[in-house]
Amino acid sequence: xEIWLLLGGVIIxxxxxxxxxTSSKQQxxxxxxxxxxxxxxxxxxxxxRVIASNSRDDDDLTTFSISFGYNEEKSKNKxxxxxxxxxxxxxxxxxxxTGGNFYFGGRLSSxxxxxxxxxxxxxxxxxxxxxxxxxxxxxxxxPKYITLTxxxxxxxxxxxxxxxxxPETPLGYVFIYFYGLERRITLDxxxxxVDDAEFKSLFDEILxxxxxxxxxxxxxxxxxxxxxxxxxxxxxxxxxPELEKTPQRNSLLFKHRLATTVSEEKPISAELxxxxxxxxxxxxxxxxxxxxxxxxSQLFTQRYxxxxxxxxxxxxxxxxxxxxxxxxxxxxxxISFPKQDLPDPSILKAPVNKLITIAxxxxxxxxxxxxxxxxxxxxxxxxxxxxxxxxxxxxxGTTLGLGKFQKWAEExxxxxxxLVNVEEFWTYTKLPLPSKINKKEAExxxxxxxKAGYGIAPxxxxxxxxxxxxxxxxxxxDGHGKYFEPSKAFSEMGMALRLGAMVAKNDSxxxxxxxxSLTQLIERDTNLSPAEKRSLHAYLIxxxxxxxxxxxxxxxxEQLGKTEKAAVSRILVGVAMADGKIHPEEIKQLEKIYTLxxxxxxxxxxDIHGMSSNKTGLQSSSSPQSDTxxxxxxxxxxxxxxxxxxxxxxxxxQSMLGAIFMDDEPNATVTETIDVxxxxxxxxxxxxxxxxxxKDRWTRExxxxxxxxxxxxxxxxxxxxxxxxxxxxxxxxxxxDGDAIYVDQEIVxxxxx
Numbered sequence: 001x002e003i004w005l006l007l008g009g010v011i012i013x014x015x016x017x018x019x020x021x022t023s024s025k026q027q028x029x030x031x032x033x034x035x036x037x038x039x040x041x042x043x044x045x046x047x048x049r050v051i052a053s054n055s056r057d058d059d060d061l062t063t064f065s066i067s068f069g070y071n072e073e074k075s076k077n078k079x080x081x082x083x084x085x086x087x088x089x090x091x092x093x094x095x096x097x098t099g100g101n102f103y104f105g106g107r108l109s110s111x112x113x114x115x116x117x118x119x120x121x122x123x124x125x126x127x128x129x130x131x132x133x134x135x136x137x138x139x140x141x142x143p144k145y146i147t148l149t150x151x152x153x154x155x156x157x158x159x160x161x162x163x164x165x166x167p168e169t170p171l172g173y174v175f176i177y178f179y180g181l182e183r184r185i186t187l188d189x190x191x192x193x194v195d196d197a198e199f200k201s202l203f204d205e206i207l208x209x210x211x212x213x214x215x216x217x218x219x220x221x222x223x224x225x226x227x228x229x230x231x232x233x234x235x236x237x238x239x240x241p242e243l244e245k246t247p248q249r250n251s252l253l254f255k256h257r258l259a260t261t262v263s264e265e266k267p268i269s270a271e272l273x274x275x276x277x278x279x280x281x282x283x284x285x286x287x288x289x290x291x292x293x294x295x296x297s298q299l300f301t302q303r304y305x306x307x308x309x310x311x312x313x314x315x316x317x318x319x320x321x322x323x324x325x326x327x328x329x330x331x332x333x334x335i336s337f338p339k340q341d342l343p344d345p346s347i348l349k350a351p352v353n354k355l356i357t358i359a360x361x362x363x364x365x366x367x368x369x370x371x372x373x374x375x376x377x378x379x380x381x382x383x384x385x386x387x388x389x390x391x392x393x394x395x396x397g398t399t400l401g402l403g404k405f406q407k408w409a410e411e412x413x414x415x416x417x418x419l420v421n422v423e424e425f426w427t428y429t430k431l432p433l434p435s436k437i438n439k440k441e442a443e444x445x446x447x448x449x450x451k452a453g454y455g456i457a458p459x460x461x462x463x464x465x466x467x468x469x470x471x472x473x474x475x476x477x478d479g480h481g482k483y484f485e486p487s488k489a490f491s492e493m494g495m496a497l498r499l500g501a502m503v504a505k506n507d508s509x510x511x512x513x514x515x516x517s518l519t520q521l522i523e524r525d526t527n528l529s530p531a532e533k534r535s536l537h538a539y540l541i542x543x544x545x546x547x548x549x550x551x552x553x554x555x556x557x558e559q560l561g562k563t564e565k566a567a568v569s570r571i572l573v574g575v576a577m578a579d580g581k582i583h584p585e586e587i588k589q590l591e592k593i594y595t596l597x598x599x600x601x602x603x604x605x606x607d608i609h610g611m612s613s614n615k616t617g618l619q620s621s622s623s624p625q626s627d628t629x630x631x632x633x634x635x636x637x638x639x640x641x642x643x644x645x646x647x648x649x650x651x652x653x654q655s656m657l658g659a660i661f662m663d664d665e666p667n668a669t670v671t672e673t674i675d676v677x678x679x680x681x682x683x684x685x686x687x688x689x690x691x692x693x694x695k696d697r698w699t700r701e702x703x704x705x706x707x708x709x710x711x712x713x714x715x716x717x718x719x720x721x722x723x724x725x726x727x728x729x730x731x732x733x734x735x736x737d738g739d740a741i742y743v744d745q746e747i748v749x750x751x752x753x
Contacts, residue, residue: 072115072146077106077124081117083184085198093127093154095161101205102160102180110331111187118144118331119180121157126150132159132169139172142330167212174213179329181206182226186325186335189233196237203230203238221248222328228253229325229337245271247279252323254279259321259342267311270301273355280352286363288370295369295393299362302392307358314351316343365390383429387447391482394451404428406452409475413454417541418475422467433469438746439696442466445473455479457538460696462486463494466745472545474538481531489527493536496521496572499593501543503572503586510544569599573607582608681724684710689721692734693748698741725751 084090086100106124108117116122127150134155138148145153156173159166164177181202188194194202206223214220230238231253240253247254254275261268268276274297277283289296304311321344323337345351369388372378378385381401389396405428412420422445426433429448434441442460449456457474458465462484467473497518504514522528522536572590587608591601681689688710692698700714707714718734718741725733725747733747 072144073125075106075116075122075124075146077122079105079107081105081108081120083188086201092121092123092157093129095157097157097161099160099164101184101202102177103183110333111183111335112331112333115331116144116146117179117183118142118146118329119176119183121145125153127157128154130155130158132156132162132166132173135170135172139170143172143176144331145176164209165212167215169213171213171216171219174209174219175328178206178209178219178223179331182222182327182329183332185226185230185233186327186332186337190337196234199230199234199237203227206230224248225252225325226328232256232323233337245275247275249279249281251279252325255321255344255346256323256340256342258346259344262314262316262345263342265313265316267308267313268351269311270304273304273311274300276346276352277355277359279346280356282349283352283356283359285359288363288366289359291370291373292366295366295389295396296362298393298396299365299390300359303358303362304355312351312354314345314348317345317348319344319347383431383444383448387444387451389451391451394453402452405448409449409452409454412475413477418538419541419545420473420475422469422471422473425473426469435469436746437466437468437471439742439744449475450479453477453479455535455538457535457542459535460745462490462535463539464695464745467542467546472542474542474545476534476538478531478534480535484531487527487529487532489525490532490536493522493525493528493532494539497536497540498543499572501540502548502593503589505544505548515544565599569594569603569607573604680727681720684712685717685720685724688712688717689724689733692721692741692743693745696743696745698743700739700741703741 081103082105084100084102084104087098088100090097090100090104103117103120104123105120106122108120109115110117122145125146130151132155134151136149136152138152145156148156155170156176159169159173160177184194185199185202189199206227210220210223210227214223224243227238227240228243228251231240231243243251243253244257258268258272258276261272277300278285285296321340321342323339325335325337327333327335369385369390372382372385372388373380380386383401386402394402408428409418412418422437423433425445429444437445439460445456446459446461454475454477456479457463457476458467459480460466462480500518500521504510504518518540519537522533522540525533528536572593587604590604594601594604688706691706692703703718704714707717710717718736722732722734725731729747729750731744731747731750733744733751735742735744
């Protein structure tokens, strides 16, 4: 009874299968080959997934189409199948094949004992002439030469007799040929009937085929695995570094390399760690890592080395490594390889989680760079792209386009003390020269210099000044550094240098003694850090080569105490007298600056007298304890008549001072009160404005503190100042961005004339 029930079930199953099977046999295509074969020998099962329109998982349907391959012909050829090497000519159907690399004969069994080797060319089988582009239904999945129709055999032999490189060739022919290579490598070479020279030539042939037909995911998959097996079988003969660096998810080569490293208790190198990340099946690299493959690899390598030195050491686990090769050919079922007793650390989670942490950090660092490259018409060689690279990838930035700028900057520092034209600097951005250097342009200049390893003066963040498209810049090596925070001494010295430069170049000529006097101010101030001194030296050069103005200086001077102001005044007199002469123009300039400092301008002549009689020189402005500067040159002579004339012409001097600074600040005189009619805004808001222009960026908390001191509310005060700014120059001077408030220094210059 049970037998009858079983037989009935088989009959029912037969009719079910027959009902869903199409009568036509499935054609072979380039990209429609399953990764792994399944089912019985003469049957092909393919699966197509159909998704319902509402995309619900419950509605996913799977349909199957089943096609049956052609049966093998009966061959009377009793000749054993042998391997034909290149340059061994074989004549078939009137064609001479000289390329070799195939099995030829009548008898060569499949490895599993069923049927004939798929790639065996049997000269006794019927062949008809056809072009290599011809194909019919016999060229299905897992094709075999013996099951092909005579016309398809002719087409295959036509391809085989040629150079085997037509990318339009039906992929079934390539696979039949590949089956022969696969057998020669996985069977014959293990039996040691293949010497190293032939082994290497077979490796090269597979690489050649992959370059031509690798667009097929199926062929790429199988050929890659065969290349990996070859690297494992004879590592002294062949290697493929790229497969080691970027392994597929089921890479045998990677698993073996990792297993060997762990077994020998060696550290996991950065390169192997990166390969592990790419291999690990439970982690997918995010878009920045995929789009910026080279940059990610370099950054990951650096971060990994910084954290783990030579690499982490993984303890060998108990699970043993299994090298399992799934052949493309159906004739090679049951193939086995020599086994090694190695652990399989590729399945471990703890070590790879450490690597994932680093990978995620690197991905985040590359995010802005990746987003830029995703925009249309962008390139890795764009300066904007290079500036978005993490600082640790500066060598890559140099390769991509920063190198020319670095060479130019180095030459400028060596030959011109770093002094360059803004216009020439800007050419390296590959952007049109702007009409003004606003905040964005200034930041681009800063970032480009910093990326190349240089600082610039003026740097709006620290020098409270900016250049213009027709102006100058000064480059200096090493720059300010990533965490630079200017000290109080730095700010005071910057102000002294600005005023000193105004005095030194008042006669349109800077004497070497004047320059030396200002330079020594910087060098002898022990309160300045090396980075601050480098920055101030560059700033001094820029000031001496840039037209003078007093924009924004008034508010900053007001922050000085009486002692500091007096010290600055002595410095200025010392600079004016450093060249051994004192000119009327210099006296007028000094009076102007004394007034700006809130000092009596009548003290100028007194201080000059005092300085001329002081044989020991003068003190540094930043610290009463600073070393004394070299004494006034011996050739110094004071023209008493000049001083007398000057003291008697106060009114004339005032008008002359106004003329000198006409372009810089019409109302340079410090007044005790500020009239709304003169400024257009009340005293409280104007005072807040003058405080705010001391730097470019404020936190909201800082501005709230300033407003409290003035009895103002932040929002209302900012709105009032911006309304006033619009009235004067048709633009807002303040900008709120989250918790930050920015001051547009260009608008400040326009407001102050």
